Amino acid sequence: MGTAELRCRAYSHYMQKKDSMLKYIIRRLIHLVPVLLGVTLIVFTLTYISPGNPARMMLPQDSTDEQVAELEKAMGLDEPFVMQYFHFLFGYDGPGDSFDYKGLWALDLGRSYVSNRPVFGTILERFPNTMLLTFLALVLSIVISIPFGIISATRQYTKTDMAVTIAALIGISMPAFWLGMMLIWVFSVNLRWFPSLANPANLKSIILPALTLAAMNTAVQTRMTRSSMLEVVRQDYIRTARAKGVDERNVIYRHALRNALIPVVTVIGLQVGQLLVGAVLTETVFSYPGIGTIMVDAIQRKDTPQILASVVFVALVFALVNLGVDILYAFIDPRIKAQYIGVVRKKGGLLNGAKI
Amino acid sequence: MEQKYKGEFAEFWKRYRRNRLAVVGLALIGLYVILALGADLLYSYDFITGNQIPNAFSGIASFAEVEDGGTVRRHLYLLGADNFGRDVAGRIIHGARVSLIIGFVTVAFAVVIGGSLGAVAGYYGRRLETVIMRGADILLAIPNILFALAIVAALGPSFRNLLLAIGITSLPVYVRLVRASVMTVKDQEYVEAARAQGASDFRIILIHIIPNCMAPVIVQATLGIAQSILSAASLSFLGLGIQPPSPEWGNMLSEARSYIISAPHTLIFPGLAIMTVILAYNLIGDGLRDALDPKLKR
Amino acid sequence: MPDIQLSIRDLRVHYVTEEEDVKAVNGISLDIERGQSLGLVGETGAGKTTTALSILKLLPKPTGQIASGSIMFKGKDLALASEEEMRKIRGNEISMIFQDPMTSLNPIFTVGDQIAEVIALHTTISAQEALKRAGDMLELVGIPRGRSNEFPHQFSGGMKQRVVIAIALACNPSLLLADEPTTALDVTIQAQVLAMIHDLKTRMKTSLLLISHDLGVVAQVCDTVAIMYAGKIVEHGPLAKVYEKPLHPYTEGLFGSIPVLHEKKKRLKPIQGLMPNPADLPGGCVFHPRCPYAQGPCSTTVPRVTEKGDRKVLCLMYEGIIENRMGVADV
Numbered sequence: 001m002g003t004a005e006l007r008c009r010a011y012s013h014y015m016q017k018k019d020s021m022l023k024y025i026i027r028r029l030i031h032l033v034p035v036l037l038g039v040t041l042i043v044f045t046l047t048y049i050s051p052g053n054p055a056r057m058m059l060p061q062d063s064t065d066e067q068v069a070e071l072e073k074a075m076g077l078d079e080p081f082v083m084q085y086f087h088f089l090f091g092y093d094g095p096g097d098s099f100d101y102k103g104l105w106a107l108d109l110g111r112s113y114v115s116n117r118p119v120f121g122t123i124l125e126r127f128p129n130t131m132l133l134t135f136l137a138l139v140l141s142i143v144i145s146i147p148f149g150i151i152s153a154t155r156q157y158t159k160t161d162m163a164v165t166i167a168a169l170i171g172i173s174m175p176a177f178w179l180g181m182m183l184i185w186v187f188s189v190n191l192r193w194f195p196s197l198a199n200p201a202n203l204k205s206i207i208l209p210a211l212t213l214a215a216m217n218t219a220v221q222t223r224m225t226r227s228s229m230l231e232v233v234r235q236d237y238i239r240t241a242r243a244k245g246v247d248e249r250n251v252i253y254r255h256a257l258r259n260a261l262i263p264v265v266t267v268i269g270l271q272v273g274q275l276l277v278g279a280v281l282t283e284t285v286f287s288y289p290g291i292g293t294i295m296v297d298a299i300q301r302k303d304t305p306q307i308l309a310s311v312v313f314v315a316l317v318f319a320l321v322n323l324g325v326d327i328l329y330a331f332i333d334p335r336i337k338a339q340y341i342g343v344v345r346k347k348g349g350l351l352n353g354a355k356i
Numbered sequence: 357m358e359q360k361y362k363g364e365f366a367e368f369w370k371r372y373r374r375n376r377l378a379v380v381g382l383a384l385i386g387l388y389v390i391l392a393l394g395a396d397l398l399y400s401y402d403f404i405t406g407n408q409i410p411n412a413f414s415g416i417a418s419f420a421e422v423e424d425g426g427t428v429r430r431h432l433y434l435l436g437a438d439n440f441g442r443d444v445a446g447r448i449i450h451g452a453r454v455s456l457i458i459g460f461v462t463v464a465f466a467v468v469i470g471g472s473l474g475a476v477a478g479y480y481g482r483r484l485e486t487v488i489m490r491g492a493d494i495l496l497a498i499p500n501i502l503f504a505l506a507i508v509a510a511l512g513p514s515f516r517n518l519l520l521a522i523g524i525t526s527l528p529v530y531v532r533l534v535r536a537s538v539m540t541v542k543d544q545e546y547v548e549a550a551r552a553q554g555a556s557d558f559r560i561i562l563i564h565i566i567p568n569c570m571a572p573v574i575v576q577a578t579l580g581i582a583q584s585i586l587s588a589a590s591l592s593f594l595g596l597g598i599q600p601p602s603p604e605w606g607n608m609l610s611e612a613r614s615y616i617i618s619a620p621h622t623l624i625f626p627g628l629a630i631m632t633v634i635l636a637y638n639l640i641g642d643g644l645r646d647a648l649d650p651k652l653k654r
Numbered sequence: 655m656p657d658i659q660l661s662i663r664d665l666r667v668h669y670v671t672e673e674e675d676v677k678a679v680n681g682i683s684l685d686i687e688r689g690q691s692l693g694l695v696g697e698t699g700a701g702k703t704t705t706a707l708s709i710l711k712l713l714p715k716p717t718g719q720i721a722s723g724s725i726m727f728k729g730k731d732l733a734l735a736s737e738e739e740m741r742k743i744r745g746n747e748i749s750m751i752f753q754d755p756m757t758s759l760n761p762i763f764t765v766g767d768q769i770a771e772v773i774a775l776h777t778t779i780s781a782q783e784a785l786k787r788a789g790d791m792l793e794l795v796g797i798p799r800g801r802s803n804e805f806p807h808q809f810s811g812g813m814k815q816r817v818v819i820a821i822a823l824a825c826n827p828s829l830l831l832a833d834e835p836t837t838a839l840d841v842t843i844q845a846q847v848l849a850m851i852h853d854l855k856t857r858m859k860t861s862l863l864l865i866s867h868d869l870g871v872v873a874q875v876c877d878t879v880a881i882m883y884a885g886k887i888v889e890h891g892p893l894a895k896v897y898e899k900p901l902h903p904y905t906e907g908l909f910g911s912i913p914v915l916h917e918k919k920k921r922l923k924p925i926q927g928l929m930p931n932p933a934d935l936p937g938g939c940v941f942h943p944r945c946p947y948a949q950g951p952c953s954t955t956v957p958r959v960t961e962k963g964d965r966k967v968l969c970l971m972y973e974g975i976i977e978n979r980m981g982v983a984d985v
């Protein structure tokens with residue numbers, strides 16, 4: 001066969017791969033829809049059955065039952081459950097204009113009972129702060145955990161390995177909010193190196209919260225890297241690499257590490273979501289203005305729309321992050337890719353078989 | 357038959373014992389259980405919840421005159437006193453009782469309900485399985501602590517709601533775990549044989565299938581207890597769990613937070629208590645995994 | 655004077671673990687001439703793989719240890735060679751085909767890259783050139799070069815084994831260690847792969863150590879054969895002679911355990927018993943507990959190598975210590 005034909009086939013092969021990757025992503029997105037609907041339904045149901053009456057809470061203490069009923073009508077709270085859930089998803093257009101909102105799909109769930117600002121306005125305003133904290137913690141955890149995991153694995157059973165293993169064990173057992181307070185006690189109260197309150201404008205003040213948030217992940221990822229590395233080093237293909245004359249450094253970093261990191265990447269991915277959630281507690285400890293503080297404030301003030309919006313928002317971001325990680329994972333590991341480009345391989349095989 | 361079980365247990369214990377850290381974990385939990393059981397003997401509940409304002413912030417290992425049950429006596433504040441002059445050590449020990457109960461009850465709830473759902477899904481398959489597994493997927497899609505937080509926020513903070521929230525959020529793991537085990541076991545010959553002899557589905561699930569998927573469930577449950585205790589402490593820290601003056605490690609930390617400068621001991625010890633209990637359960641979980649993993653049997 | 659390529663003398667290899675000391679190889683000696691092929695045959699656990707791994711010093715660390723003995727290759731004792739020296743030899747002058755092709759390839763690199771790597775390591779040519787040579791190697795083992803961009807999981811077991819062979823042969827090694835290169839393959843592919851190894855061996859003048867527990871496989875490819883039992887070589891000699899008239903009772907037993915269709919011989923019987931635990935070997939002759947001809951001294955006297963022309967055997971019968979009941983007269 002000619003080179004042109006070869007190149008042509010290679011190109012179509014490439015296109016098919018891209019095409020099926022797209023299909024894979026779409027399929028995953030479609031799978032996500034019922035899950036997300038379920039999540040929103042659960043969160044909505046929880047608020048629906050919660051004992052407090054939002055209308056009564058918004059009115060002055062001495063309001064009459066008629067006034068409360070009137071407000072309930074204006075807010076659409078007198079409608080049946082299904083209708084209210086429908087409004088929650090797709091918007092509400094009440095008798096007046098003051099309680100209208102466009103629904104979850106448009107990221108609009110009305111206004112806070114407390115501040116009277118659009119709930120998602122506050123969330124979107126503060127979300128970058130949470131993202132910044134999460135991102136810093138993620139970077140910290142990766143930068144610390146992977147090298148320590150490798151060191152620990154390549155020096156199995158040495159003192160270094162023991163030290164790393166014990167540190168990691170303690171790391172996974174420490175409540176983040178307590179670690180945060182301990183760090184404040186040591187580094188803010190006693191040593192005065194860092195401020196005890198964090199805000200996104202001052203990068204130095206985010207170091208302690210980022211460390212706090214990163215601790216658990218760092219510990220989990222270190223353990224994962226270590227055990228994955230030890231597992232991979234035992235594999236036959238590592239022996240093959242050695243038998244080829246590859247030096248120890250390249251055996252570890254070229255042949256073993258990349259394989260060992262495949263499960264670690266999955267764990268890191270799953271952890272990204274956890275970090276986002278962990279931020280709720282960490283932010284509270286450092287009074288950092290993120291989604292976590294919004295949520296906790298709202299819960300303490302029984303600000304239903306704000307609670308609903310922040311919980312749903314975090315849950316959605318969590319689900320999307322995990323989806324993104326899965327897709328990324330498929331790009332990294334050719335074996336996963338094989339699951340959805342299997343058809344392509346067979347076609348290629350047939351063509352190859354038929355040639356000459 | 358009994359002989360055989362004894363032998364199996366001895367074999368298991370031999371393997372478990374090989375992991376020294378796991379033995380340390382077991383000893384730690386044993387210690388906490390003893391302290392929790394003896395909590396009332398060591399410190400009366402009224403004493404550790406009542407105010408002793410004059411002794412507020414007494415230091416570690418200090419003595420003070422206290423009023424306890426109508427009499428005045430000299431009392432040793434082993435780990436110091438908090439802002440209300442309450443004994444920190446006593447509150448930690450009473451708090452241990454709460455934490456151990458929460459850990460046990462929530463996980464027992466999750467294992468029984470989640471395990472049953474998983475067994476039913478795995479055994480019967482079809483529509484029932486689809487419904488149950490979709491449900492589990494949805495529950496899994498909401499991060500545990502967030503979900504628990506939402507439940508307690510909606511239903512109001514109380515001990516029962518806390519247990520319910522943590523129990524529900526730990527459920528889906530067991531659904532998946534048991535379903536997966538059941539699916540691998542259900543077509544094995546001895547199950548086919550039992551079915552051929554006319555055993556009822558319930559009997560088959562109970563006698564033949566459940567015992568065969570115990571190992572992963574036991575390991576997961578141990579780690580799950582650690583997770584539950586952590587969640588409970590976190591929620592209490594946020595003011596959504598056990599309410600003061602009831603002693604609970606999370607709410608102790610929440611109160612101590614304001615006294616970080618003047619009374620760091622009120623902050624350090626409850627945290628250490630949480631950490632050691634969780635560490636102990638994690639160690640036991642690791643040990644159980646190694647000891648129960650048939651792949652590692654020699 | 656034969657041109658000796660590899661010469662192993664009194665090699666002992668132990669696996670030292672917490673609980674026990676596994677004596678996997680117990681003082682074996684072997685010679686392989688240039689261009690010749692030696693078949694190493696034995697039951698599972700005899701120490702065949704261990705022998706091959708110690709030649710390349712790839713024993714699992716830290717358990718696997720060469721306790722004593724020498725492995726002379728091109729005037730150098732590999733048992734004493736440094737890691738640096740070994741690295742230059744591995745994949746270049748001595749290469750190995752491993753027992754299980756399914757797991758011997760790295761899942762995250764394309765097969766082309768994996769072949770090219772060994773070429774790039776031991777030559778000074780560019781990466782581009784190495785990839786081209788990798789394509790040549792693929793074609794040599796009968797895989798279209800167009801598939802060099804594919805990953806191992808896209809290949810069948812037989813094709814993977816061919817890739818492993820291509821890697822092993824890429825640098826024209828002077829010695830090839832093939833550890834049961836065909837056991838993982840089905841029968842038709844087995845024959846193809848064997849024919850290919852044989853063909854490549856003659857074309858490239860490579861010496862071959864072929865490990866197998868299948869006497870038929872060895873018969874197809876090898877010139878000489880060594881029979882291994884519990885870490886010792888109990889019989890060694892030219893293929894035809896050993897197959898015609900085994901000297902050692904164990905060899906005889908091995909032939910007995912493969913049914914011979916066209917011959918009706920009375921020795922059509924499997925060997926009794928099991929191989930001893932290498933952590934706890936019996937005294938005297940290691941084979942005596944299973945030997946149908948065992949007599950008193952066998953359990954106490956350790957046999958020494960008896961040379962009979964170009965054959966060697968490890969049995970007290972040939973040392974004149976016990977009566978020879980095998981009915982084999984002098985060869």
Ligand SMILES: Nc1ncnc2c1ncn2[C@@H]1O[C@H](COP(=O)(O)OP(=O)(O)OP(=O)(O)O)[C@@H](O)[C@H]1O
Pocket residue numbers: 669671676677678696697698699700701702703704705714717718753867932
């Ligand atoms: N890493 C190890 N640690 C401890 N013992 C080992 C190890 N590898 C092999 N052994 C033991 O050494 C002995 C020889 O093993 P080896 O793999 O060389 O056998 P083999 O002849 O290649 O068998 P097979 O035909 O099954 O491949 C066996 O008893 C085996 O259990």
Ligand SMILES: [Mg+2]
Pocket residue numbers: 702703704753833
């Ligand atoms: Mg072998």
